[in-house]
Amino acid sequence: MKKLFFLLFISLSLVQCIAIKSTTTTTPVSSLSNNIQQINPTKLVVGIVIDQMRYDYLIKFYNKYGDGGFKRLMNKGYNLENVHFNYIPTYTAVGHTSIYTGATPATHGIISNNWYDKFSKKYIYCADDDRYSTVGAKSGGNKSPQRILTTTITDELRLSQNMKGKTIGIAIKDRAAILPAGHTATAAYWFEGNNEGKFITSTFYMNELPSWVIAFNNSGKANTYLNETWNTYYDISTYTESLADNNPYEGLYKGKNTPTFPYNLAVLRKLNNNYDLLKAVPQGNAITTDFAEATIIGENLGETKFTDFLTISYSSTDYVGHLFGPNSIELEDTYIRLDKELEKLLIFLDNQVGENNYMLFLTADHAVVPVPAYLNSIKIPGGYFESKEFEKFVNEITLNYFNSGELIENISNYQIFLNKEKVKSLNLNVHNVSQIIADEIINFDKVYKSVTAHTLQTTSFTSGILKTIQNGYNQKLSGDILFSLEPSTIKHSKKGTSHGSGYNYDTHVPLIFYGNRIQKGKTNKYYPITSIAPTLAHFLRITEPSGSTNELIYEILE
Template sequence: MRRLFLLTCLAASSALCATPVYAVEKPAQPKLVVVLVVDGLPQEQVVRYRDQFGQGGFRRLLDQGAWFSDAHQAHGVTVTAVGHSAVLTGAYPYQHGIIANNWVDPVTLASVYCTEDTAYTYIGEETKASDGTSPANLRVSTLGDELRYASGDRSKVITVSGKDRGAILLAGKAGTAYMYMGKTGNFASSTYYMKNHPEWVQQYQTGKPQDRFYGKEWRPLLPDAAYANDANDNLLSDASEKDKRFPFTYTSKSGKPDAEYYGKLNTGPYLDEMTLDFARAAIEGEKLGQNGAGVPDVLGISLSSHDYVNHSFGPESRMSHDHLQRLDRQLAGFFSYLDKRVGLDNTMVVLTADHGFPNVPEFSQATRRDAQRLDGKKVLEGMNKYLSEKFGQDKLASTWSNPSILLDYKLIEQKGLKREDVETAAARFALTVPGIANSFTRTQFENGTLPQNRLSTLMQRAWNRQRSGDIMLVTKPYWYFGSGSHGTSHGSPYSYDTNVPLVFMGKPWFKPGAYGQYAEVMDIAPTLAHLLRVRPPSGSEGRVLTETLR
């Protein structure tokens, strides 16, 4: 980097100043910022399978990028909507307001989906009341919002995902989100963003690219020896359940592409391939990266399939292992395209994940860990029975809203009970339930009287005064809230759910290397805002990762 030596004169004489002043030439602005979020990717998997990656995908990021090994989604409810909200807001749930994928409104007791907005509909697609159509529930700005404001709307912000929440919560208020439609296999936007799709989207849909996978099989990509350390399939499913084992065939009972087939594409490598293909179409159709000097665009890509695979089979499975290898090759192809179309030296690339994943309980049990599924509704039933015996009133606890329980404060008041007494009793009961490690009350959150430790800090960040429940529960490690009989799920404040990959790549801006410093996904937005010379998002609390900057 060139430095200009500026010599200034003293006001009272012509003598040179004793201390030289240096002006550092800032690197050029990128033409395009690409933010990749791999849904449900724990850091552990990237490290475990690193030697098997090809040259152009994850390996390229790890070798040419600034990679943090101790990076975390630093809040206590690690689910898709919360994690995606963190990426470009730099905010925690107590500020940005997205506390879960779904929650129960404490006032109306109505179920709320994180990105639902009945004022809008999908363009050309069936829209149900709980479908995600706008960012109305997101209470803070995103990096894209600030960039659009600073550029006078000349910068474009386009996002695409297999899930509505994955696209909408990256796009913010001023971007444009496209999401996969499970019934038709299209990528579509909503009327929040526009009345009709632009021509390039219409042409893309006309080609029906989603149908090209009909009849295809998903088989392991690598030789059998490569999967030797993966979990035995018998831990994941019964031997008779052939549909849960390789090979997976993407067909339907009708014999042609239909909603059944399009739904199957979620769990496997092809949804991510389609997502990256649509991202290419967006780059071409919107001419991303072609605004000219000083006006960068943002492309957010949320790759959803790994989450579906890990839910079904666990991160220790052959299926998850193979899926990550296939995603690696898909990313390699996408980076090659970016290099030819925009130039990687003109592109900032960030890769992270919205959350990690625990192993399936059966696998954890086989390795002598205490692990099970815990039905939150049964916890609610037991709590009500206990509170009824103690206070002489039924249903003081009204609703289960994972991972919390809502109390009926109106009933508590009517019966002349003290709110704190009922909260304390409910929290103490929860600690007697097998699988519960910690419980926290609304009064503790409101008064800031939680114990001073890391877990309490994560839960405090996850709790929103207007939207969260009254008794927040934390399972023991390797347990999770769920009522199913197979697979696994995330959502805890433990490292297997919080520790995710965080990589910045772009030679003009970032110094490659493996960084052992603690970092958070919340640091992405302020770091990019610093480099793009725009105002940080309104709720941003992350730090600028100056150690990575040139």
Template sequence: EWWSRKLKKRINCVDDSEVQILNGGHNDKTYKIGKSPRNLMVSTVGDELRLATGFGSKVFGVSYKDRAAMLPAGKLANAAYWFDTKTGGFISSTYYMKKLPEWVEKFNQQKFPDRYFGKKWEKLLPDSAYKLSRKDNFPYEMNFKGIGITFPHIITGNSRHPDEEFYKAFTHVPFADKHLLEFAKSLIKNENLGTDSFTDILTISFSATDRIGHLFGPYSVEMQDQIARLDRILAGFFKFLDKTIGTNQYLIILTADHGDAPIPEYMRTLNFTAGRIDVEAVPRGEDSRIIHTTVEAYLDSTIAVGDWVEAFVKPNLYLNYYTIKNHNIKRQKVEQLAKKALLKIPGISSVFTRTELLNGQFSPNSIGKRILNQFYPERSGDLVVHYKPYFITAGYKHSASKGADHETGYDYDTHIPLIFWGPGVKVGNYHQSVILNDLAPTLSSILKIAFPSGNQGHVLYEALLN
């Protein structure tokens, strides 16, 4: 998300007022805005493949999250589908089609999530297998929609029957990944992927790991159980591909978009300095109260009373240019004063101003480089905030002190797997540092197509046979 100075509101990366949600004939007035990949500013591997094959190749994206379904697939995808907590089924957008395909509606009619209403999420493995995890009863884990913080977790959403609250709870348990995979298998069959001379792409983003990480943290029994279950889900998927597409006829790439910070209160029990920037619950629609009010108060006292901050959309703080102009003060001076105020907040390690980032006036260490990489002048704020190790902004889902997050450039937030498996890939393990951006040019090289327009990565030649 980012803040729109023109519209004076937060912008979700896939919001699009020019399209509508397709949910199979249910009441679409409950959706505030349509969704599409229109805001994406560069092409994807899928886009380049479609262009290179005269649109003979098919590209689809699926996920429990809208952005995770649409953005990896690109602007030219045949379709993207994501889970809808209002209906308990998969939905899409008029960006791709006029109505949902018949096979999608039939799949949704099975009401897969409803089978788990009132069921228990229990440990998959014997208790002795979870010795790598911390004790299964940590008070700073989050009890989301009645799921609880210890096994077994009962899935009702605090409702008497399957409804939106139940579906929201369902997105935070491992069975959501199983549902997603069944949908992906149905898509492969009904859209005839892998059945002609053109290479097709299907992007699948399993979202349960992220949400379980938010609730219970990376060292929890729940996270270990989730990974064990996901491993088995993937094994079943590969067997399905062997049977449906054919052994050695498909390429798998497995990766992630981020890691996960430990729950701060857990790190405190291990004698680490850790915490949350906001120690009280943050109102909905805001990411922090402390960051916003600290800057406002400091600028009020050093310049004059005024509305100095438009918004904080983590990690970006947006200054009010109208107020700055009215007080006839240089923006760079206000940036520095705001930076000084922010650095006094316990838990904040560094602050980067817009002027510093645009002019290269910052320490070129790994954190500084990562901040620069995510800075885009047209959408980013005037100050970018980075925290000390094991600090996060606030509690998950606007709670006061529950759950974990992923907000920094430290290894626990950025260390992810990158696995290539299939035709054209050399067997081996590689331990040197690479970046997620290397995926796109490496896959493009395998497919013998142009790199995406925004490519910043390198081909991992050492992992390729030819």
């Protein structure tokens, strides 16, 4: 009897254990779905790209910033201090595309702002598309994102929500609005200058502007900004981080005899293509913020159960940087004023969307080199590339080696395209011709590295300038010989500056994540710019863009 009782007790215990185990390990599908929703409540993602911002501007002008803009993001967000572009060329279209695709030009296909198309035998622009027409103005809108060969993070967000949720791109520059918003964007808007002074779009997105855009364009904001006088935000004597106001390394607006404050915009607009001037002064960033806020309200972004995405590019920093250089008071004041715009935008997001309902990231599409003439004045090497002389030099090479001056079809974007038909007609070997030219052009003044397309296809470079050239080389679209210049050397006038290289001054940019589910912190670990898109994909729990390198920033994911 005792034995029977003991066996009965053991059986009942086992049944109870099995019952307990089954209730603690089985989760209904509906509960799992609710848990996923609870840990991913981001209503709005905001991507902010500042055109031509070097990382050191965060530090250099830190004491001039208020507490609510850059400082708020740096001190309350996650600040990545060692983020670099990992390809050449570092241009606007390429930068925006690489940020949002998580890929380099080798994969996504945007190899420059403009480039020579070896199939149509003409120059093309990254966003031009004659299949579409302008909406909102007389011209400037025959655009689309169709030259991007991969998906963007903004595409993947739309796809993951069955095309629900909205994605909208805005900027002064068309390419900076169109390319980040991707193929599936709800809309992209950019500023048409000259005598228009309006935000416009393309029939790729819609056939007429929404009423809120029309109302914004009719508000007179653009005109109001151009009736202002641009003076320094603080007393000009305190701008000790920059060179003197009147120095020989700055360019000029038409109508000014010296590059000095104040700038009477109402007078200058008459000589600088009217509303085009707004692009090249800090007020261009101000109207971008105004339009971003109008977009959020007009499109009810962040107000549904779906996640919306707003891409914003502040473009005026690039225009000012090109004209005056990174050591100018004009550039410093532009960033001081941009800091105020960021503060205004963040306060607006807090109130309109909710402080815990949005996340954003801030980065740049490229950085910039100091004016080479200024570097020379303080005994730092640098200089200027003479492109016309280079073309003559290359033609002399082909005459000397192959007795022909017709082997070169095009030279642009630091690439050489061979006339393949002529090479073939002379019974020459393309690889042999390319290699001889690559070996010889290294002897031209300021050319520092050269490599053939064949070498890039058959060799894997792991570091240095040749690696960045390889990441920027697209087998289908790029030329037959690629080259880069010596450090601090540009193709530009001796006043103002440019960018495009693989050196640190062009590649090192800020990256800060802030907002919903982003912890405070910072790291000086190296990350390529192509880490942003796959990291956002994992943050949003969606598929990475189709060409993404999938290099994640694990710190913010933790």
